[in-house]
Amino acid sequence: MTRTVLFAASDANWAEYRDVLPAAIADAGVKARVVTEAAPEDVDYIVYAPTGGMTDFAPFTNTRAVLSLWAGVERIAGLPSLTQPLCRMVDAGLSEGMTEWVTGHVLRHHLGMDAHIHGLKGEWRQDLPPLARHRRVGLLGLGALGRAAAEALVQLKFDLWGWSRSPRAVPGVHCVSGDAGLQAVLERSEIVVTLLPATPETQSLLNAQRLAQMPRGAVIINPGRGTLIDDDALLAALDNGQIGHATLDVFRTEPLPADHPYWDHPKVTVTPHIAADTRAGTASEVIAENIRRSEAGEPLLHLVDKTRGY
Missing domain, CATH: 3.40.50.720 (NAD(P)-binding Rossmann-like Domain)
Structure with a gap:
């Protein structure tokens, strides 16, 4: 089965991830299409950053996980409509x-x-x-x-x-x-x-x-x-x-x-918030691994405790 991965972040983010994210998911052995638009009921995974403007996760009733591009999730974890598992970004880069x-x-x-x-x-x-x-x-x-x-x-x-x-x-x-x-x-x-x-x-x-x-x-x-x-x-x-x-x-x-x-x-x-930033190449590998884990029924990496906010 081909999974649908919705990339819900800014246009600038999409330009960085357009090629590397699908390649990383394929390398992880998962068949998926990565898109910026899809019917909510068709979305299996959401790759997310608040810069994309999405705040309502309620329509995504079949979504298995929301995978954040950011290490900090304080602007995400408290959203009332977010009932799906949320994973923060932890990557080597x-x-x-x-x-x-x-x-x-x-x-x-x-x-x-x-x-x-x-x-x-x-x-x-x-x-x-x-x-x-x-x-x-x-x-x-x-x-x-x-x-x-x-x-x-x-x-x-x-x-x-x-x-x-x-x-x-x-x-x-x-x-x-x-x-x-x-x-x-x-x-x-x-x-x-x-x-x-x-x-x-x-x-x-x-x-x-x-x-x-x-x-x-x-x-x-x-x-x-x-x-x-x-x-x-x-x-x-x-x-x-x-x-x-x-x-x-x-x-x-x-x-x-x-x-x-x-x-x-x-x-x-x-300094202008440059101490650490997500690199598309290494971050895509983390996202792909979590999708692979979900498909295999394994525990997700870097799962957020929403009650604690991280």
């Missing part, structure tokens, strides 16, 4: 891209590279940074992306503590959980990286109280979700010197408005 971005910016702040790049002309400053094993780094979030970043930082020998809402174990990382664990990570970390999902529990997790728990002059690196940070509290902490610098890749409103104070703040680095 996404993890590798995030790991490279996180590692690069941790090293940048660890080594004090900004002082050399933007230092005064003719100033001979030999400020020797500590070795990585003496730099205290905290990682908030130990899911797939957090774990990948943690493993790279461990290889560089950083003194790494990781926090998650539920207990996790990562070799080489001092892992903690719960409110007491979060406070412990914040109080000790000179550099904090946030890689948590956007949920009601993580909304403004880094608020004024928690920013005040960090060592004075600490650095925040956020490639996770814009909602993790209370923007007003962060700006105040930057202004009074409690936080030394913030490198931010994600924001509550994207693109970041041109008049947002982050743009001109001397202690803020803005």
Whole structure:
């Protein structure tokens, strides 16, 4: 039987996936047609991103699974009409891209590279940074992306503590959980990286109280979700010197408005949501594998717990 896979994302996404996705599904041994339009009752699988504009899944009564192109599913999981199984995107390209971005910016702040790049002309400053094993780094979030970043930082020998809402174990990382664990990570970390999902529990997790728990002059690196940070509290902490610098890749409103104070703040680095993006080639392989699993009656990969939002 030939299955129908509805590609429900933007036209730009379709241009990327038009050729590679059908090829990946065929390589997985599944007969399928990948289309951008179909009668809802004929659709077996939906490949989805919110950029396509679809919000009503109720007509798709025969759809076996909704396969997200995005790692973050906070804009999808809560849709009332979504009763089908939902799988988020976890693929090697996404993890590798995030790991490279996180590692690069941790090293940048660890080594004090900004002082050399933007230092005064003719100033001979030999400020020797500590070795990585003496730099205290905290990682908030130990899911797939957090774990990948943690493993790279461990290889560089950083003194790494990781926090998650539920207990996790990562070799080489001092892992903690719960409110007491979060406070412990914040109080000790000179550099904090946030890689948590956007949920009601993580909304403004880094608020004024928690920013005040960090060592004075600490650095925040956020490639996770814009909602993790209370923007007003962060700006105040930057202004009074409690936080030394913030490198931010994600924001509550994207693109970041041109008049947002982050743009001109001397202690803020803005990157335009480029820490990690889905690559069509590797993502298509993940989608194809989940379709193959569904057809074979095997458990789906990266299934979302809709009650938790990830």
